[in-house]
Amino acid sequence: MHVSMYRKNIHYHPGAYRMRTFLDDAEVTRHCFEADEESGFVLVYKVDHLDKICCNRDRSPMAEKLKGTVRLICSECGQHVSNPKSGCSSASHGHE
Numbered sequence: 001m002h003v004s005m006y007r008k009n010i011h012y013h014p015g016a017y018r019m020r021t022f023l024d025d026a027e028v029t030r031h032c033f034e035a036d037e038e039s040g041f042v043l044v045y046k047v048d049h050l051d052k053i054c055c056n057r058d059r060s061p062m063a064e065k066l067k068g069t070v071r072l073i074c075s076e077c078g079q080h081v082s083n084p085k086s087g088c089s090s091a092s093h094g095h096e
């Protein structure tokens with residue numbers, strides 16, 4: 001599954017905001033804005049040692065592509081999300 005938090009991106013899905021993203025079992029949710037489980041990479045904002053997002057000279061945020069084992073987890077129930085359109089299999093909370 002490939003999800004993006006960018007509204008203009010073709011992979012954008014509103015449910016992406018309710019997912020947690022893990023790369024090689026380390027959580028990257030906070031700075032991750034795109035993830036692809038099949039291809040095994042995430043796109044994250046680059047941060048400095050103070051956890052501030054690094055910017056380019058034109059003040060656009062710096063991003064980097066990290067490769068590894070990607071897992072997308074529902075932030076509400078902790079289940080693996082295999083399809084962002086149907087969400088996790090839990091019936092207690094809706095995933096659009």
Ligand SMILES: [Zn+2]
Binds near residue numbers: 088090
């Ligand atoms: Zn869930």
